[in-house]
Amino acid sequence: MSQRIQDYMLASAVRGREVVRAGPFTVTISAHDPLVYINYAIPAAGADPTPQDIAALEEAFTSRSRTPRLEYLPGLAPLVEPALVAAGFTVTDRLPLMECPPGAEVNQPLPDGIELVTPATEDEFRDMVAAQHEAFGEPPPSAEHVAKARASGNIHLFARTTDGEPAGGGAAVAVRDGISEVAGIAVRPKFERCGVGGAITLHLTRAARAAGAGLVYLTPAGDAQERVYARVGYRRTDSVLFLTKETS
Amino acid sequence: MTDLSYEQARAELATVVEKLESGGTTLEESLALWERGEELAVICQRWLDNARARLTADRG
Numbered sequence: 001m002s003q004r005i006q007d008y009m010l011a012s013a014v015r016g017r018e019v020v021r022a023g024p025f026t027v028t029i030s031a032h033d034p035l036v037y038i039n040y041a042i043p044a045a046g047a048d049p050t051p052q053d054i055a056a057l058e059e060a061f062t063s064r065s066r067t068p069r070l071e072y073l074p075g076l077a078p079l080v081e082p083a084l085v086a087a088g089f090t091v092t093d094r095l096p097l098m099e100c101p102p103g104a105e106v107n108q109p110l111p112d113g114i115e116l117v118t119p120a121t122e123d124e125f126r127d128m129v130a131a132q133h134e135a136f137g138e139p140p141p142s143a144e145h146v147a148k149a150r151a152s153g154n155i156h157l158f159a160r161t162t163d164g165e166p167a168g169g170g171a172a173v174a175v176r177d178g179i180s181e182v183a184g185i186a187v188r189p190k191f192e193r194c195g196v197g198g199a200i201t202l203h204l205t206r207a208a209r210a211a212g213a214g215l216v217y218l219t220p221a222g223d224a225q226e227r228v229y230a231r232v233g234y235r236r237t238d239s240v241l242f243l244t245k246e247t248s
Numbered sequence: 249m250t251d252l253s254y255e256q257a258r259a260e261l262a263t264v265v266e267k268l269e270s271g272g273t274t275l276e277e278s279l280a281l282w283e284r285g286e287e288l289a290v291i292c293q294r295w296l297d298n299a300r301a302r303l304t305a306d307r308g
């Protein structure tokens with residue numbers, strides 16, 4: 001299934017960017033902005049790069065005044081990391097990737113007094129986004145943040161007490177190519193450790209499937225979150241690996 | 249950590265950069281896009297910093 005996620009990420013990466021082929025690597029370059037997040041390469045599945053391929057990869061970046069950088073799922077191209085490390089690249093980050101196979105979902109009892117609703121009104125969106133911001137230690141959301149959530153086309157879920165107090169929220173990204181990413185699962189501190197996060201995750205996963213996602217994945221922000229998602233049925237299947245080579 | 253995943257933040261950042269590059273926006277719109285771009289870059293970096301912290305912890 002990782003191949004589908006890699007294809008999904010590659011489709012995003014090439015949109016609106018210069019695309020250069022360097023051996024088994026697809027290099028995507030933002031013509032006017034050197035920001036590292038939008039200038040990176042992805043190797044083809046099963047790639048076994050030669051020194052010439054790696055030299056071409058570096059050249060594709062440096063000739064455009066960009067830092068050589070890769071972001072990809074290493075399970076699909078296990079020979080790339082050792083070859084690049086041997087060529088002077090450094091592993092800078094590794095984000096775990098978890099998928100929930102169809103049918104693997106585990107029921108999560110909803111805590112007493114908590115209900116999950118699909119936000120529909122302005123007030124519900126504002127309360128949900130405010131709960132997410134509080135949970136993530138961010139300042140209260142602006143009207144633009146709330147409007148952006150409403151307009152995103154994503155599947156949202158708002159957790160609140162039956163008497164209306166916001167408890168948390170989350171989203172599943174609008175399904176594209178049969179794939180959805182669950183993200184932004186948040187629970188306000190006073191409602192932590194009673195199963196709200198697991199219940200939000202489960203219901204978003206089911207909603208994404210109902211909307212046509214055969215593959216639902218997420219990237220946990222930490223070990224505690226990873227344990228919650230594992231209880232829902234998610235399993236680590238790969239990671240997103242970040243490699244870079246600083247040039248003088 | 250944030251209500252956007254790394255992939256979401258990065259995809260939106262790419263869109264913001266594309267809009268700024270293509271021009272045709274008013275000064276006010278450009279400033280708003282710029283601010284949003286900065287915000288998204290911070291979110292991306294926060295994800296990477298967090299991943300790096302976990303990587304370092306795993307390596308012991």
